[in-house]
Amino acid sequence: MTAPQPHPALPPTPAGPPPGAAVPALSIRGLAKRFGTKIAVDGISLDVPAGSFYGIVGPNGAGKTTTLSMATGLLRPDFGTALVHGVDVWTNPLEAKRLMGILPDGVRLFDRLTGEQLITYAGLLRGMDREVVASRVGELLAAMDLAQDAGTLVVDYSAGMTKKIALASALIHAPRLLVLDEPFEAVDPVSASNIRSILDSYVASGGTVIVSSHVMDLVQRMCDHVAVVAGGRLLAAGTVDEVRAGASLEDRFVQLVGGRSHTEGLEWLRTS
Amino acid sequence: MVAHLLRLKLTLLRNGLKRSPWQIVGIAFGALYAVGIVAALVVALIMLGRESHEIAQTAVVLGGSMAILGWGLIPVAASSADMTLDPLRFTTFAVPMRQLLAGLALGGLIGIPGVATALVGLATVATWSRGILPAGAALVGAVLGILTCIILSKVVTTATASLASSRRFKDISGVVFMIPLILLGPIVAGVAQGISASAAFLPDFARALAWTPLGAAWSLGGDVDAGQPGAAGLKVLIAAATLAGLTWCWKVLLERALVNPPYAGGGSRKGGKLGMFALLPPTPTGAVTARSLTYWLRDPRYGGSLIVIPLLAVVLFFQASQGDSLGVLSVLGPLTAFLMAWSISADISYDNTAFALHLATGVRGTADRLGRALACLILSVPVVLAFTVVPFAFTGSWEWLPGILGLSLGMLLSGLGLSSVVSARYNIAVPLPGDSPFKKPPGNVGQTMLVQFGGMGVLALLVIPEAALLIVQGVTGNPFFGWLNLGVGLALGLVLFVVGVRVGGRWLEARGPEMLAQLTVNR
Structure with a gap:
């Protein structure tokens, strides 16, 4: 058995927030996970300040989803800790989950419920009042532009509508931290800008949003902080302006991650 | 080509x-x-x-x-x-x-x-x-x-x-x-x-x-x-x-x-109908029950097991009418109880990765277990009672009714308790959501068979007291043992039900992320 071991003991920042600063919305230290012989996440430490709009970018298979799953209590890490507003996700999961709204990527929904029933279910599971749930469900459906399809089964929704209904289920309990994995995949531009304005006003009112994406342009326009992840490691983190250092985020990202192949070859593909 | x-x-x-x-x-x-x-x-x-x-x-x-x-x-x-x-x-x-x-x-x-x-x-x-x-x-x-x-x-x-x-x-x-x-x-x-x-x-x-x-x-x-x-x-x-x-x-x-690729869209429908969610109490347990009941009626993988029950009665009546004795009919109640109780032994496997919602919302394990068990109980109690009592109208040997009723209820409640533990701990291969109930499921066939047969073996052990009392009644011919059986079945069943829900809930809370990881493999 000579499977490679993750190296969790390499925190790039000192453990814990600096004294005097506010408690970060999410603070992860040395998170690591191995699947079989493949190290998916190799010791990532990150502080997400409260009230920030935080983007996590990385190429496909970089470990974004694995990191976010471990930070939100969906996947048990091999090493490391995750604190949400100071509450440990893995020793105190129920309390931590009350503070978080999660939109996981690549999981099914209870899709034989109608859209309205699904959001209601998410609210009631969290022990909320029926009246509060009912009024918020109506507002969320309107905000997501799903009121016309509220009584349709989720299994009959399109991919973008499914994403929106899952996002609504994550918002119902007014969490302090929102963790959204690929929230804009398959969502049409109008809905995407509606969702962005919801998220913007949510951040303006003091909430924290973490989104993962591989659309650099979107992250550069939307987020104030960004972390670049590749190969299960953290390559850069900070405000968007710090990370992009004058270049566009996309160029800086390619520079950090590497692997850009030059457009040689494929001469036969040139039609003229 | x-x-x-x-x-x-x-x-x-x-x-x-x-x-x-x-x-x-x-x-x-x-x-x-x-x-x-x-x-x-x-x-x-x-x-x-x-x-x-x-x-x-x-x-x-x-x-x-x-x-x-x-x-x-x-x-x-x-x-x-x-x-x-x-x-x-x-x-x-x-x-x-x-x-x-x-x-x-x-x-x-x-x-x-x-x-x-x-x-x-x-x-x-x-x-x-x-x-x-x-x-x-x-x-x-x-x-x-x-x-x-x-x-x-x-x-x-x-x-x-x-x-x-x-x-x-x-x-x-x-x-x-x-x-x-x-x-x-x-x-x-x-x-x-x-x-x-x-x-x-x-x-x-x-x-x-x-x-x-x-x-x-x-x-x-x-x-x-x-x-x-x-x-x-x-x-x-x-x-x-x-x-x-x-x-x-x-x-x-x-x-x-x-x-002209097939178009599988449906019309859109406005909301306003919460169905079961409006009927049941607005607690996490009530919500899980409402969700499970909705699935029993809407998901063919659950509906399939519901339709088996009346057909089972038809088959048994056919069998009984072929033979000379109608005695075989009295197994209908306990058999139905067993099938209904065991049908939720793979509930989380049926959820597939949709279970992530339960994990993300941090619902208590006991609320999850109890909600699912109650949904099954709501559906099965009337059926089991009817299927236990009605056959005696044909056989006429009413002195056996209390004993068989005890066995049926004991089987149902103990079985639900056991299912609550089994489905919290083991992930088995079942058809994916949206697939035909007949589709060969992906996943570990070996573990599936081990869990299913092992679980049924344990259930057989759990109902030994009821079965033994039934035999005692047969040997002595004393109807007292039948009434005793009714009491034992109900009491023992309730105890095992509560224990099952508690233990299953604790296991689910402790191992929720591991369950989800296993489900992700079978996605």
């Missing part, structure tokens, strides 16, 4: 097996089963060669016609057509239509049903090897017949593709298909009775069928053997015309399907 398509199908089959060694085990069992049936049929066809001409001709024509009918009906009814080489995936490749048709048709032969049909069909050559000419005619007939089977199934699946891709059709056909499957015993008995009563009619029926597209191909060998080359010639024409007609239909349908 044809060779490419065949190679593609073989590669897909081989790569499918590479995913896990357990899939090979599953295929091996399926193949073994098929080999047994095929071997029996081939031997029967060879033996038929020695029987009289009329018997052989009747059997071959009727059997062949049934094969063609089966290939036409089963893919639709079971909504389980083999879509490894889905023609729609070739839309962008500009494969010439003629070669696409040939490749897909021959590809249909690769696979257990195709190979089995081909082998049995070719065995009819052995039946008619009474001379070179009949054997040759049988070979021509067999090839025509086998091709007709394949092409007919292609025509039917292509024609119903857009229908079959609609969720509503899939849901309904999956459940409806169960009915004849469960009632197989009574149906077979009825048909056997009918056949033995009208054995004289069968040769005439076969003669008539032989002039139809269903039986024409299969009658060639027999006609030549009987010295009727004229009839055989006409039937070759019928069979060939059938094949040509079907191929033309398939070509037209396919051409249309390739440019």
Whole structure:
């Protein structure tokens, strides 16, 4: 058995927030996970300040989803800790989950419920009042532009509508931290800008949003902080302006991650 | 191009097996089963060669016609057509239509049903090897017949593709298909009775069928053997015309399907109807119960197990009416209790990764367990009570009612307790959400069988007190033990129910992320 071991003991920042600063919305230290012989996440430490709009970018298979799953209590890490507003996700999961709204990527929904029933279910599971749930469900459906399809089964929704209904289920309990994995995949531009304005006003009112994406342009326009992840490691983190250092985020990202192949070859593909 | 398509199908089959060694085990069992049936049929066809001409001709024509009918009906009814080489995936490749048709048709032969049909069909050559000419005619007939089977199934699946891709059709056909499957015993008995009563009619029926597209191909060998080359010639024409007609239909349908992909959308409906969520208390437990009840009614994987219960009663009544004693009816209650209780032993596996919502919301383990168990209890208590009491109206031996009722309730409550523990701990292979209840599920077959049989064994241990009291009542004839059994069943069942929900809840809270990780593998 000579499977490679993750190296969790390499925190790039000192453990814990600096004294005097506010408690970060999410603070992860040395998170690591191995699947079989493949190290998916190799010791990532990150502080997400409260009230920030935080983007996590990385190429496909970089470990974004694995990191976010471990930070939100969906996947048990091999090493490391995750604190949400100071509450440990893995020793105190129920309390931590009350503070978080999660939109996981690549999981099914209870899709034989109608859209309205699904959001209601998410609210009631969290022990909320029926009246509060009912009024918020109506507002969320309107905000997501799903009121016309509220009584349709989720299994009959399109991919973008499914994403929106899952996002609504994550918002119902007014969490302090929102963790959204690929929230804009398959969502049409109008809905995407509606969702962005919801998220913007949510951040303006003091909430924290973490989104993962591989659309650099979107992250550069939307987020104030960004972390670049590749190969299960953290390559850069900070405000968007710090990370992009004058270049566009996309160029800086390619520079950090590497692997850009030059457009040689494929001469036969040139039609003229 | 044809060779490419065949190679593609073989590669897909081989790569499918590479995913896990357990899939090979599953295929091996399926193949073994098929080999047994095929071997029996081939031997029967060879033996038929020695029987009289009329018997052989009747059997071959009727059997062949049934094969063609089966290939036409089963893919639709079971909504389980083999879509490894889905023609729609070739839309962008500009494969010439003629070669696409040939490749897909021959590809249909690769696979257990195709190979089995081909082998049995070719065995009819052995039946008619009474001379070179009949054997040759049988070979021509067999090839025509086998091709007709394949092409007919292609025509039917292509024609119903857009229908079959609609969720509503899939849901309904999956459940409806169960009915004849469960009632197989009574149906077979009825048909056997009918056949033995009208054995004289069968040769005439076969003669008539032989002039139809269903039986024409299969009658060639027999006609030549009987010295009727004229009839055989006409039937070759019928069979060939059938094949040509079907191929033309398939070509037209396919051409249309390739440019009009199936549309599976539904109308949109406004909200305002919360269904069960409005009826049950607005607590996490109530919400889980409401969700589970909704699924029992809407998800064919659950609906399938609900429809089994009344059919079970029909089968048992049939059994009892065949025998002299109605005593067998009294097992209906306990059996129903067992089936209902055990049906939620894989509840989280049925959720698949949708379970992530429970994990993300941090719902308490006991609320999850209790909610699911209560949903099942709400549905099963009336059914179990009715199925326990009603049989005594037929048997009249009311002195047994309290004891059997105790066993039924004990079985139901203990079983639900046990299911709550089992489904919190073990993830087993079940059909995925949206799939037909018959679809072979992905995942670890070994663990599935171990968990299922192990769990049933434990349940048998848990109801030993009730069973023992029933035996004591039988030996002593004292009705007191029956009433004692009612009390014991209820009390012991309730205790085990509470313990099961508690233990299952604790395990689920401790191992929720691990459960989700296992479910992700079977996605």
